[in-house]
Amino acid sequence: MADRTIIRFEHVTKQYDDDPAVLNDVSFEIERGKFYTLLGPSGCGKTTILRLIAGFIEPSKGKIYFNGKVINNLPANKRQVNTVFQDYALFPHLNVFENVAFGLKIKKMKKSDIEEKVKEALRFVNLAGYEAREIREMSGGQRQRVAIARAIVNEPEVILLDEPLSALDLKLRTEMQYELRELQRRLGITFIFVTHDQEEALAMSDEIFVLNEGKIQQSGTPTDIYDEPINRFVADFIGESNIVPGKMIRDFLIEFNGKQFECVDGGFHPDESVEAVIRPEDLQITTPEQGKLQVRVDSQLFRGVHYEICCFDEDGNEWLVHSTKKAVVGDNIGLTFDPEAIHVMRFGETEEEFDKRLEAYEEAGHAK
Amino acid sequence: MEAVPQNIKSAQNKSFHYQSNHRKTAVILSIIPGLGQLYHKQWVKGILFLTLTASYVAVFSNLLNMGLWGIVTLGTELPRDHSIFLLVEGIIALIVITIGVAFYAFNLYDAYQTGKKRDAGMRPCTLREQYQHTIDKGFPYLLVTPGFFLLIFVVIFPILFMVFLAFTNYDLYHSPPAKLVDWVGFQNFIDMFKLDIWRETFVSVFSWTIIWTFTATTLQIAVGIGLAVMMNQKDVKLKGLFRTILILPWAVPAFVSILVFSGMFNDSFGAINHDVLAFFGVKDIPWLTDPFWTKVALIFIQTWLGFPFVMAMTTGVLQSIPNELYEAATIDGATSWDKFRTITLPMVLYSTAPILITQYTFNFNNFNVIYLFNSGGPAVASQNAGGTDILISWIYQMTMTSAQYSKAAAVTVVLSIIVILVALFNFRRTKAFKDEGKV
Numbered sequence: 019m020a021d022r023t024i025i026r027f028e029h030v031t032k033q034y035d036d037d038p039a040v041l042n043d044v045s046f047e048i049e050r051g052k053f054y055t056l057l058g059p060s061g062c063g064k065t066t067i068l069r070l071i072a073g074f075i076e077p078s079k080g081k082i083y084f085n086g087k088v089i090n091n092l093p094a095n096k097r098q099v100n101t102v103f104q105d106y107a108l109f110p111h112l113n114v115f116e117n118v119a120f121g122l123k124i125k126k127m128k129k130s131d132i133e134e135k136v137k138e139a140l141r142f143v144n145l146a147g148y149e150a151r152e153i154r155e156m157s158g159g160q161r162q163r164v165a166i167a168r169a170i171v172n173e174p175e176v177i178l179l180d181e182p183l184s185a186l187d188l189k190l191r192t193e194m195q196y197e198l199r200e201l202q203r204r205l206g207i208t209f210i211f212v213t214h215d216q217e218e219a220l221a222m223s224d225e226i227f228v229l230n231e232g233k234i235q236q237s238g239t240p241t242d243i244y245d246e247p248i249n250r251f252v253a254d255f256i257g258e259s260n261i262v263p264g265k266m267i268r269d270f271l272i273e274f275n276g277k278q279f280e281c282v283d284g285g286f287h288p289d290e291s292v293e294a295v296i297r298p299e300d301l302q303i304t305t306p307e308q309g310k311l312q313v314r315v316d317s318q319l320f321r322g323v324h325y326e327i328c329c330f331d332e333d334g335n336e337w338l339v340h341s342t343k344k345a346v347v348g349d350n351i352g353l354t355f356d357p358e359a360i361h362v363m364r365f366g367e368t369e370e371e372f373d374k375r376l377e378a379y380e381e382a383g384h385a386k
Numbered sequence: 387m388e389a390v391p392q393n394i395k396s397a398q399n400k401s402f403h404y405q406s407n408h409r410k411t412a413v414i415l416s417i418i419p420g421l422g423q424l425y426h427k428q429w430v431k432g433i434l435f436l437t438l439t440a441s442y443v444a445v446f447s448n449l450l451n452m453g454l455w456g457i458v459t460l461g462t463e464l465p466r467d468h469s470i471f472l473l474v475e476g477i478i479a480l481i482v483i484t485i486g487v488a489f490y491a492f493n494l495y496d497a498y499q500t501g502k503k504r505d506a507g508m509r510p511c512t513l514r515e516q517y518q519h520t521i522d523k524g525f526p527y528l529l530v531t532p533g534f535f536l537l538i539f540v541v542i543f544p545i546l547f548m549v550f551l552a553f554t555n556y557d558l559y560h561s562p563p564a565k566l567v568d569w570v571g572f573q574n575f576i577d578m579f580k581l582d583i584w585r586e587t588f589v590s591v592f593s594w595t596i597i598w599t600f601t602a603t604t605l606q607i608a609v610g611i612g613l614a615v616m617m618n619q620k621d622v623k624l625k626g627l628f629r630t631i632l633i634l635p636w637a638v639p640a641f642v643s644i645l646v647f648s649g650m651f652n653d654s655f656g657a658i659n660h661d662v663l664a665f666f667g668v669k670d671i672p673w674l675t676d677p678f679w680t681k682v683a684l685i686f687i688q689t690w691l692g693f694p695f696v697m698a699m700t701t702g703v704l705q706s707i708p709n710e711l712y713e714a715a716t717i718d719g720a721t722s723w724d725k726f727r728t729i730t731l732p733m734v735l736y737s738t739a740p741i742l743i744t745q746y747t748f749n750f751n752n753f754n755v756i757y758l759f760n761s762g763g764p765a766v767a768s769q770n771a772g773g774t775d776i777l778i779s780w781i782y783q784m785t786m787t788s789a790q791y792s793k794a795a796a797v798t799v800v801l802s803i804i805v806i807l808v809a810l811f812n813f814r815r816t817k818a819f820k821d822e823g824k825v
Contacts, residue, residue, distance in 0.1 A: 095719030107710035111732040121718030
């Protein structure tokens with residue numbers, strides 16, 4: 019549905035001088051009214067995408083569409099986009115009201131209208147009654163909300179958030195995650211959220227773009243990306259994972275650690291070299307005799323919700339286990355898992371091929 | 387003087403009935419310092435106090451006698467008495483008396499406190515305890531004492547001398563050793579506002595001082611900030627070179643620049659009239675002989691001298707304003723002028739305001755440029771200050787050339803009162819002062 023698309027990147031590249039491209043031939047679509055997250059380590063190009071959308075920089079190659087029109091050279095203030103900055107970029111010499119009203123005043127709006135709109139925006143972020151406060155009297159979370167109010171008061175179609183939660187402490191951050199998500203639902207506009215915190219991304223997004231080295235590695239819903247990472251980088255970056263080299267004997271049968279296991283992935287060449295991912299929480303501890311793998315407990319950390327147990331098998335591969343049961347360091351234990359717990363990744367597979375293969379064998383699976 | 391132990395304080399609270407009356411006896415005995423302490427059997431302290439008193443009387447009696455007589459009469463007989471020396475001696479005598487009275491008061495207080503302690507049934511402090519107490523509680527006082535005495539003679543003494551002078555008729559015609567100086571009360575101040583020539587001079591000098599301060603300073607700040615903002619633009623090439631050139635007026639010693647300018651502005655052979663203005667076909671301007679044009683030249687020169695400092699400071703502030711603020715404003719559609727008006731200017735003024743205020747006070751007392759450029763001139767009829775004299779240079783001229791010392795002192799007193807009031811008003815409004823009170 020074309021009209022649901024609000025922003026489209028077509029083979030966009032951003033390069034400064036002769037340095038390697040910050041963003042390398044990126045294409046994607048963003049739909050109206052959803053919560054998107056650009057996730058990746060620092061320097062992966064996520065902020066570049068944000069600044070391209072905001073209009074602070076122009077792409078070196080490719081086209082950016084907004085509501086079907088190319089906006090490559092449109093100045094920032096002509097775009098229906100507003101940004102919430104990492105350090106909020108609030109004006110320290112103005113109070114809350116004046117900060118939120120800044121854009122409206124520049125637009126020479128009528129005073130009574132400004133007042134009404136600012137009040138409404140502040141009510142939206144639960145800051146009604148804080149109009150006369152100075153910025154320095156506000157806490158980090160409140161400043162955050164002022165920044166959001168300043169963005170929504172201009173009634174943009176898209177709000178860009180550049181790691182807005184990174185300056186807050188853990189508790190407040192979690193709270194703001196809920197609040198932002200809730201706010202996005204109430205406003206019904208598109209949020210594009212940049213973060214390097216994978217938990218934040220998983221918790222808040224409708225859709226996640228995982229970026230690395232100027233390329234989109236994988237895009238999809240949080241569950242898709244968590245359960246079926248496309249490659250080693252995504253598997254490693256999103257959550258903890260055990261990644262081991264293996265070989266597909268045939269579809270739905272994989273060999274690693276010198277043993278063969280049933281799995282649920284298909285669409286491979288016989289005897290193809292692959293990598294297998296098993297999430298630590300999918301591994302259960304049993305006796306060595308019952309275990310599919312035999313490992314030795316090397317160390318253990320208590321994480322509150324679970325124990326994080328680090329084990330090594332005979333080949334020296336590390337196995338991370340999340341278990342609510344305590345293990346004894348130095349013990350030999352067995353690890354068991356379901357066939358569904360194994361996720362197989364092909365080397366060098368593009369997102370398109372990955373999706374196609376997934377669809378193909380899923381259909382085949384259903385046909386059986 | 388927190389010498390009262392806790393239990394005595396609580397005793398006072400319960401309206402404690404003293405069993406004896408040592409405190410009164412001790413105070414009465416202490417009319418001669420030391421006796422009260424001896425009465426408390428504090429032998430060393432008592433003897434120390436007695437000795438101090440005796441030596442004070444022995445050493446200073448002559449000075450006090452002479453000084454007090456001198457400061458009252460300012461001399462009676464020529465050529466024996468030199469009024470100014472007598473005044474100086476008198477002021478020293480007053481200071482010595484103040485110190486003496488302070489010591490005497492302490493002696494009475496000490497005798498009373500120890501007496502009260504004894505009346506409450508406790509033994510007085512031993513010498514060791516007293517010593518430890520002094521070291522403990524009085525250590526900060528001990529440390530500032532030398533500085534305090536220095537302050538008395540370096541700061542307070544000259545101020546007192548100046549204030550006293552303002553109430554005399556010390557001038558060319560009443561100048562020792564040939565003549566005596568007399569007290570005249572408020573005559574100098576009355577003259578300043580009543581005699582036409584003095585009043586006109588005062589009003590004209592004062593108003594020019596104000597105009598000078600505001601125009602010159604505001605201009606130098608405006609030019610400084612303007613250039614700093616210009617140099618901070620992304621597209622400017624060779625920023626370093628331009629900044630270096632613009633800093634140069636600051637690098638050259640001000641008095642050299644002023645003297646050079648004085649030559650350049652010369653009416654008949656200066657480069658400004660001779661070359662620059664002639665090139666544009668403008669006829670000669672009387673830079674040094676018409677008060678108006680001298681004022682214009684002075685403001686120009688001070689702007690030239692003062693802007694590099696403001697520029698350097700502003701450059702620092704500009705670079706600390708986060709770029710995000712400008713981006714946020716850009717999103718809202720702010721133009722460059724909007725951004726300057728709503729972000730740059732408030733942020734710069736916000737963080738440099740205290741220093742900018744000192745620029746104003748500096749120019750209020752900017753003697754150098756006024757005096758070196760045209761010695762406060764040109765002369766103006768019907769007043770006894772030059773056409774461009776500000777208060778400070780007028781005072782200088784009164785003391786150094788026309789020898790009207792007492793009038794100069796009176797003007798200084800008036801000037802000081804104004805400056806003190808303004809400073810106090812400003813200081814009390816600063817955040818630093820308000821926060822100090824809270825701590």
